[in-house]
Amino acid sequence: MNGLKFPVGISNFAKIRDEGYYYIDKTNLITEILESGIAEVTLITRPRRFGKTLGMSMLADFFDVRKDSSKHFAGLSVSKNTHICNQWMNKYPTIFVSLKDVDGISFNDAYAQLSLQFADLYKEYAFLLDSKNIDNDDRNIFQRIKAGEASLPDLSRALSTLMKMLNAYYGKPVILLLDEYDVPIAKASSHGYYTEMMNIIKPLLSTSLKDNPNLCFALITGCLRIAKESVFTGTNNFISDSIVRSNLKESFGFTQNEVDELLADANAEAYADTIRTWYDGYHFDTADVYCPWDVISYLYDLQRNPQAKPVSYWRNTSDNSIIRSFIDCASSNITEKLETLLSGSFIVQKVDDSLTYDYLHSSEDNLWSILYLTGYLTKVRNDALPAAIPDGYSALIIPNEEIKEIYETTVMKWFADSAQASNRNALFTAVWSGDSKALTQEMTKLLRMTISYHDYREDFYHAFLAGIFTGAGYVVESNREHGEGRSDVIVKDIRNGRIAIFEAKYAKTLNNLPDACDLAIDQINKRIYADDFQDDYDDILCYGIAFFKKRCLVKIK
Numbered sequence: 001m002n003g004l005k006f007p008v009g010i011s012n013f014a015k016i017r018d019e020g021y022y023y024i025d026k027t028n029l030i031t032e033i034l035e036s037g038i039a040e041v042t043l044i045t046r047p048r049r050f051g052k053t054l055g056m057s058m059l060a061d062f063f064d065v066r067k068d069s070s071k072h073f074a075g076l077s078v079s080k081n082t083h084i085c086n087q088w089m090n091k092y093p094t095i096f097v098s099l100k101d102v103d104g105i106s107f108n109d110a111y112a113q114l115s116l117q118f119a120d121l122y123k124e125y126a127f128l129l130d131s132k133n134i135d136n137d138d139r140n141i142f143q144r145i146k147a148g149e150a151s152l153p154d155l156s157r158a159l160s161t162l163m164k165m166l167n168a169y170y171g172k173p174v175i176l177l178l179d180e181y182d183v184p185i186a187k188a189s190s191h192g193y194y195t196e197m198m199n200i201i202k203p204l205l206s207t208s209l210k211d212n213p214n215l216c217f218a219l220i221t222g223c224l225r226i227a228k229e230s231v232f233t234g235t236n237n238f239i240s241d242s243i244v245r246s247n248l249k250e251s252f253g254f255t256q257n258e259v260d261e262l263l264a265d266a267n268a269e270a271y272a273d274t275i276r277t278w279y280d281g282y283h284f285d286t287a288d289v290y291c292p293w294d295v296i297s298y299l300y301d302l303q304r305n306p307q308a309k310p311v312s313y314w315r316n317t318s319d320n321s322i323i324r325s326f327i328d329c330a331s332s333n334i335t336e337k338l339e340t341l342l343s344g345s346f347i348v349q350k351v352d353d354s355l356t357y358d359y360l361h362s363s364e365d366n367l368w369s370i371l372y373l374t375g376y377l378t379k380v381r382n383d384a385l386p387a388a389i390p391d392g393y394s395a396l397i398i399p400n401e402e403i404k405e406i407y408e409t410t411v412m413k414w415f416a417d418s419a420q421a422s423n424r425n426a427l428f429t430a431v432w433s434g435d436s437k438a439l440t441q442e443m444t445k446l447l448r449m450t451i452s453y454h455d456y457r458e459d460f461y462h463a464f465l466a467g468i469f470t471g472a473g474y475v476v477e478s479n480r481e482h483g484e485g486r487s488d489v490i491v492k493d494i495r496n497g498r499i500a501i502f503e504a505k506y507a508k509t510l511n512n513l514p515d516a517c518d519l520a521i522d523q524i525n526k527r528i529y530a531d532d533f534q535d536d537y538d539d540i541l542c543y544g545i546a547f548f549k550k551r552c553l554v555k556i557k
Helices: 014-020 028-035 054-063 082-088 107-123 128-129 138-147 152-156 158-170 183-191 196-211 258-267 269-277 290-304 321-327 332-342 357-362 364-373 402-421 425-433 436-447 456-470 510-526 529-533
Strands: 041-045 096-097 174-179 216-221 238-241 282-284 285-287 347-350 395-397 475-482 485-493 497-506 539-548 551-556
Touching: 014 054, 014 269, 028 054, 054 082, 054 096, 054 174, 096 107, 096 138, 096 158, 107 138, 107 152, 107 183, 107 196, 107 475, 128 158, 152 158, 152 196, 174 196, 174 402, 183 196, 196 290, 258 269, 258 290, 269 290, 269 402, 332 347, 332 364, 332 402, 347 364, 347 456, 364 395, 425 436, 425 497, 425 539, 436 456, 436 539, 436 551, 456 475, 456 485, 456 497, 456 551, 497 510, 497 529, 497 551, 510 539, 510 551, 529 551
Parallel strands: 041 216, 041 238, 096 174, 174 216, 497 539
Antiparallel strands: 282 285, 347 395, 475 485, 485 497, 539 551
């Protein structure tokens, strides 16, 4: 592909420019921020892997007074604006820090990570310790944080302390660039130490953002806007820029024109339709964008193998624990809507871009808001809708083939795992006692906890049947040859010397369930599936089971 260097996994702007990696010019972000009237605090929320960290790295390179970065911006759009460059380029003390790696299964683990993150940040500014303009008390706090020995009060004011010292050193207020601010909160919510983490994050942000004379302005990025938790309450001149309402809509993600230019430069126009089908489809406010991580990753693979097939690069790059937590308590309403989405249609939902982790599960609407805000769903354009939708609601749809594949694999597996984790004792009792009526009831309950697509293919039901017994102490065989054919599912209870044989059929209508069940029993008889087990098992139970969508009927031979 013409020898282009694709920056897969590289979010350091200076490195991309210094080492000749391909870069799509996003320096319009600088112009938009500075010319639209600088807000004291701007929160930019976007899904993961849409270029937030690279954008913040670019801003840091542009503003930081410690650098001479004019060569990095040569030839880019911002360089044509001499007024902005003369006034702002490398003129202000700038703090750029990311919280994306602050994680831990306990608060102590996460606290240690946060302490190390700020220790590394402070080491960049060790020169401040030699300044006569620095207060001695601040110098002592600085040394504790830099050594990784910060107390909780020290750490909760780590940003405001550093900003105060930088202002004293340079005589200028500080530009703060805080990346992925919500990651520690999300991790804490998932692992059960939410309150403890918020006791650090709240003062960390409030002391640096609210009425801080050392602040020039702040840009903060994350996936979600955390509301009702006073993280940003009281902050003057606060602006939220999200995929719902945005002034920076084309600054994150690749536009169609940018992808067209990229493919032309890479001599890869032949892959345009594939890339569009798999990685396009996101609507940020009024802009249509591709996921940049996916586009670059696929071109990188094509460069090495022109026959490479598109895959889901995005799947394992974000934490899905919040979505999984909804699946574990999903209602039948959620399963029906997911099936609607998987069929290629849309659902109409309320979307709230201001969420709160401590009340996340208080409403089903929050699930759809999270799926939308984190990139698992996107809005349908109004001109593509068959009819107007009510005010305050949005039509949501799966954006592309990549995300659809994630639903068809990961999300469906979560549903299967959730069904598997439910209490199946009544079902097992029905199986081994030969109670086909109770077995019908229990099977139907589990069916309603799962999701399917592609019109409920028979292989879905085979997998459903096998999954019921997997992990419950039984030996499960699927499509193994017995007698004169292959039975669908065999369940062996070796310890108690018993076996259950299942033959499944799909009924075309609800009324056809009994006939399909009889057909399954007849097949068991004609192909003598049970004969192979006569010598080894005391009890052999043969079941014919018929399915129609989320209904089933079980008969015993």
